[in-house]
Amino acid sequence: MTKQIISHKAEQFTESVIREMTRQAHLYGAINLSQGFPDFPAPEELKLAACDAIMADINQYAITWGAKNFRDAIAEKSSWYLGMEVDPEREITVTCGSTEAMLASLMAIVNPGDEVIVFEPFYENYGPDAILSGATPRYVTLHAPDWSFDTDELQSAFNDNTKAIIINTPNNPTGKVFSRSELEEIAALCHRWNVIAITDEIYEHILFNDKKHIAMATLDGMRDRTITINGLSKTYSVTGWRVGYTIAPPEITLAIRKVHDFLTVGAAAPLQEAGARALRLPRSYYDQLQADYSTRRDRILPVLKEAGFKCFDPDGAYYVMTDITAFGYVDDVEFARFLVKEIGVAVVPGSSFYHEPQLGRAQVRFTFCKRDETLRAAEERLQKLASLMG
């Protein structure tokens, strides 16, 4: 008897294009402006806190839904930064990165036949997340240049089968920061159709142009129907620590905690202790983080424009989406391959952010969470591109 060894779910999605671009960057010795991880050190205080925790023998399983000290710190920070009062005993689950937080959340609420609305271009994990949890994704386009959505398109994505809508603000890959009125429009539809909002707010502190981060859960009536997802990766430059969390109403939290327990048992115990230290850093830390990212953003935008890219200037997160039409390539993947091999700069092809690859054929994404010398080296190489294009 022949057996289908690979699951239908696993067959439905490909390997991560973003992580693949990082491997290609290593292969060709390219400057890696593809995957969003900083190449500068994490704050000294956090590194010491992690070492302290290990030396203090915090080396065994933490409570499955998160060490108390860390959950308390999450509640404290959510109060001052988001304006949201959270019960650390009943509303927080600590996970292995916000990646697990998203999957555990979807697995906790999705039933066969349920639909999940995803804005596109999207962070590439959301597609496989929907498939793994058994949801049917419905896509709503964010339209360049300001990445706004069309009200009619959004309304027509909601129906009786809609279980959740995923919102990522500040947004990867577009740099969009959802405005209060946009969030209110989405919230009204969530109320009308009894839908859960799952908000990935991992870039909550990386904002430009005086934009403010608004947590969906703080909008009228949304606290009871929002799962807020966050983590240490971006705000504290520790993407390899794999510590994230969800904030959700108690009933949903109970379900998330069960799924999380059987998926991973728990996030690294000493790193949760260090995370508690991180979330209690003084407010000046976040001002400095924002100022540093503003400098990097202002550094890379003219370089890209000079090289011939049309840039969609970001209001938040640490990416620049660009239009590559000027280079005459009809295929973003081919152009990305040319950039990594011949120019020595790795980027992410735009098609990986869309369910129909065609929609991203004229785009590539750069990240700028890098040291000044890395950005300078990329600048030198991209000048070569301008001269090749003549």
Ligand SMILES: Cc1ncc(COP(=O)(O)O)c(C=O)c1O
């Ligand atoms: C929007 C978004 N969500 C989640 C993640 C992954 O976060 P974590 O490291 O917490 O799993 C990323 C990483 O690039 C991201 O861009």
